Amino acid sequence: xxxxxxxxxxxxxxxxxxxxxxxxxxxxxxxxxxxxxxxxxxxxxxxxxxxxxxxxxx
Amino acid sequence: xxxxxxxxxxxxxxxxxxxxxxxxxxxxxxxxxxxxxxxxxxxxxxxxxxxxxxxxxxxxxxxxxxxxxxxxxxxxxxxxxxxxxxxxxxxxxxxxxxxxxxxxxxxxxxxxxxxxxxxxxxxxxxxxxxxxxxxxxxxxxxxxxxxxxxxxxxxxxxxxxxxxxxxxxxxxxxxxxxxxxxxxxxxxxxxxxxxxxxxxxxxxxxxxxxxxxxxxxxxxxxxxxxxxxxxxxxxxxxxxxxxxxxxxxxxxxxxxxxxxxxxxxxxxxxxxxxxxxxxxxxxxxxxxxxxxxxxxxxxxxxxxxxxxxxxxxxxxxxxxxxxxxxxxxxxxxxxxxxxxxxxxxxxxxxxxxxxxxxxxxxxxxxxxxxxxxxxxxxxxxxxxx
Numbered sequence: 504x505x506x507x508x509x510x511x512x513x514x515x516x517x518x519x520x521x522x523x524x525x526x527x528x529x530x531x532x533x534x535x536x537x538x539x540x541x542x543x544x545x546x547x548x549x550x551x552x553x554x555x556x557x558x559x560x561x
Numbered sequence: 562x563x564x565x566x567x568x569x570x571x572x573x574x575x576x577x578x579x580x581x582x583x584x585x586x587x588x589x590x591x592x593x594x595x596x597x598x599x600x601x602x603x604x605x606x607x608x609x610x611x612x613x614x615x616x617x618x619x620x621x622x623x624x625x626x627x628x629x630x631x632x633x634x635x636x637x638x639x640x641x642x643x644x645x646x647x648x649x650x651x652x653x654x655x656x657x658x659x660x661x662x663x664x665x666x667x668x669x670x671x672x673x674x675x676x677x678x679x680x681x682x683x684x685x686x687x688x689x690x691x692x693x694x695x696x697x698x699x700x701x702x703x704x705x706x707x708x709x710x711x712x713x714x715x716x717x718x719x720x721x722x723x724x725x726x727x728x729x730x731x732x733x734x735x736x737x738x739x740x741x742x743x744x745x746x747x748x749x750x751x752x753x754x755x756x757x758x759x760x761x762x763x764x765x766x767x768x769x770x771x772x773x774x775x776x777x778x779x780x781x782x783x784x785x786x787x788x789x790x791x792x793x794x795x796x797x798x799x800x801x802x803x804x805x806x807x808x809x810x811x812x813x814x815x816x817x818x819x820x821x822x823x824x825x826x827x828x829x830x831x832x833x834x835x836x837x838x839x840x841x842x843x844x845x846x847x848x849x850x851x852x853x854x855x856x857x858x859x860x861x862x863x864x865x866x867x868x869x870x871x872x873x874x875x876x877x878x879x880x881x882x883x884x885x886x887x888x889x890x891x892x893x894x895x896x897x898x899x900x901x902x903x904x905x906x907x908x909x910x911x912x913x914x915x916x917x918x919x920x921x922x923x924x925x926x927x928x929x930x931x932x933x934x935x936x937x938x939x940x941x942x943x944x945x946x
Contacts, residue, residue: 514606515719516814520734528719530597530682547734550741550812552791 504539504546508532510553517545517554563705567593567676568865569858570696570709572683572722574601574667576847577833577854578715580619582670582677584858585713590865592675593707594667595698597682602663606717606813607847608742608772608780610755612654615848618855621669627661629774633753639912640760640905652755656772656780681705686712686725686829692871693726693828710870711861712829715854718814720835726826730835734788736818738767738844741792742782743800743807750779758799761905765789769799781805784815784844815844819894824882825875830857838882840890841897849890853882899941910935 515528521544525536541556571582574596582594610632616623635652637645671677678700687695687708695708714722718737723730748771750756756771763769766786773779781803783796793812800807820837824830832838832854839846860878864870903911914931915923932938 512604512810512812514813515717516737516739518719518721519730519732519814519816520737522731524721524724524731527721530680544734547788548737548739548814550739550792550814552793 504535504541505555506533506535507553507555510551512551512553514550516548516550520544520548563703565593565705565707567591567707567709569593569711569713569861570595570707571675571713571715572696573597573715573717573833573835574677574679575663575715575717575833576666577717577835577838577850578713579663579666579670580851580854581713581715581830581832581858581861582675583619583666583673584855585862586670586673586675586858588859588862588866589674590862592670593709594670594675594677595681595683595696595707596667596677596679599680600664601667601677601679602660605659605744605809605811606740607659607811608770608782609657609659609774610654610772610845611657611847612651615654615851618848618851619666621666623655624665627658627665628655629658629778630656630752630772632656632755632773635755635757636751637912638756638758639909640763641909641912643909643912643916645912645915656774658774683716683722686722688726691827693826696722710828710865711875713854713857713861714829714831714835715833716835718816718834720831722829723821723831723835726829728824728826728829728831729822730831732816732818732837735786736816738784738786738815738817739792740782740784740811740813740815740844741796742780742811743796744774744809744811745779745781745800745803745805745807747777747805748773748779748781748803749777749805752776759905759908763799764792764795766901767792769795777805778808779805780811782811786817815839815846817841817844817897819890820887824853824879825872827872827875828870830861830875830878832857838886838890841894842900843893849886852885856881856885902941904937907935907937907941910938 568590634648758769767784
């Protein structure tokens, strides 16, 4: 998952849907740790469209 | 490293956290409330409407310094433009300035004896023998250890406290209402009525709201559950019809799944958005949160006095909040499942039926006759019942 920080409004919606628990709303922005599976849950709920995951074409 | 010891530590200083801190300190225990942001009440993630019973639960008289508008009712706009007026009842209340209100509520907690630290982010829980017994926080680069008998997690939708303690808090994305709202100037609406707009093109699986704040100012927002476009897209589309200008953009997600499976564990209670204390139909969370947060504060204080903050004692919290709001939240969750299946056509038919009647006095026979004539609504109703 990639964060387009210029769109992110730091609302934290992505944190609650991340099955890996690797997103944190830190003081200076969104902190994403290693382990993202590109499941797309965070993209689904982001009000700003700030998150992007690689789409699997298979 | 600074080391502190309190009876109760509350994580998060919005309405849930401040209410818990207020009622815990009223019960005469030592409370510390931690807020990660440097200012309590910002950013706003709320349409700012409350019912009067919120203040009854808080035992606080509403103060003019945060009241923006007094609401007498609501206008509900169906997809075909038909408008239903609803007077009083659940639509009656106040539109607040949450930035002022949240800070006031935190001040009430402080006046009752709670200590508060701002710009203090909790990084970890202290867990000993499977029991939560405090938090590790960061304040201006310094690590602080706060030992406590009870930790109250009121850390919002971005909560990670409960998950760290082993509680299941992860939400399905389909259960999150994704919202965007502008505070706008120059909105031509009745200052005493809320406006709601429904329809697949306006807000798929959600609605548009206009909450007036007086003097032509209003919160205009959209909440949706759809992966195709963002709520900001629908919001911009909606406001393009208004001759109004934005002075603030608020965004956020609202959990509509109802409460999480378990809201307590050894040494920890969860309240508010973090616990799913939100009405699944309206997305309104202030009243359920305040009700549950008050109970959390009181139970935490009792557990300190009884020297027992085990899971076995703290389960009283869940038992008590379920007694107060559990039934309402479950019913709302059922109705939401039904509402999710309503097409624009169904909503228009419902609006047509209600339009010329006094909502409070629609007879059961008339309602049954109406549903009987509309097979899709009948099917939905049967599923629910």
